[in-house]
Amino acid sequence: KAEQEAKQLELLEQYKIDLVILAKYMQVLSPEFITEFPKIINIHHSFLPAFVGAKPYHQAYERGVKIIGATAHYVTPELDAGPIIEQEVVGVSHRDSVADLIRKGKDLERVVLARAVRLHLRHQVLVYGNRTVVFA
Numbered sequence: 001k002a003e004q005e006a007k008q009l010e011l012l013e014q015y016k017i018d019l020v021i022l023a024k025y026m027q028v029l030s031p032e033f034i035t036e037f038p039k040i041i042n043i044h045h046s047f048l049p050a051f052v053g054a055k056p057y058h059q060a061y062e063r064g065v066k067i068i069g070a071t072a073h074y075v076t077p078e079l080d081a082g083p084i085i086e087q088e089v090v091g092v093s094h095r096d097s098v099a100d101l102i103r104k105g106k107d108l109e110r111v112v113l114a115r116a117v118r119l120h121l122r123h124q125v126l127v128y129g130n131r132t133v134v135f136a
Contacts, residue, residue, distance in 0.1 A: 005033045012037055019120065022075065023113060026054075031077035040075035041120060042082070043113040045105050047071060047089050052080040057101040060092075068092050068101050070108040072116030074127065083132045085116040085125055 012020070022029075022042040034040065046056035047069025060068050069089035076082035088108050092101055119125050119134055126133040 001030065002032075005030055009033065009036055019117075021113070021117060023109075028079060029075060034075055034077055038074075041072055041085065041113075041116055042075050042080070043109050043116075044071045044073065044080050045109055047087060048073065048080055048084065057105055058098055061096075061098045061101055064094070066091060066093070068105050068108075070105060070112040072112050074132075076130070081130070083127050083130050085119060085132055085134065086112050088112050 011017075018039060020037065020040045022040060025042075029040070044052075044056070046052070046060065047067065048071040050056075050065075050069075051059040051063075057068065067089040069087055071080075071084055072086045073080070073084045074082040088111060090104050090108055092104065096104075119136070124135040126135070
């Protein structure tokens with residue numbers, strides 16, 4: 001993994017990349033990678049801080065939630081705990097299956113990620129500690 005990340009960092013530097021977007025990456029980056037390249041945005045398929053990690057729609061279904069969401073955040077060494085840039089939710093009911101939650105969530109993820117990237121690129125996000133101030 002360290003070798004793979006070293007190659008990735010080399011490419012980021014070579015091509016002068018200044019922002020990385022993690023969409024369906026489904027791997028945990030090492031703290032060393034994040035320290036070396038801190039401008040990383042992740043889209044997580046839940047309304048954080050609920051349902052961190054893998055299979056959040058399954059977790060939400062089992063819990064019987066009434067809303068599901070998506071969260072775009074800056075990546076930190078702690079999994080799914082970075083400063084939140086953008087979030088959105090949609091209602092669900094007892095009639096929805098896990099597949100329904102996944103379908104509804106995918107639409108939210110696209111919208112939330114697009115908004116977060118736009119806000120970041122327009123310099124409308126100020127990170128303060130583990131929080132953000134978003135100037136919309």
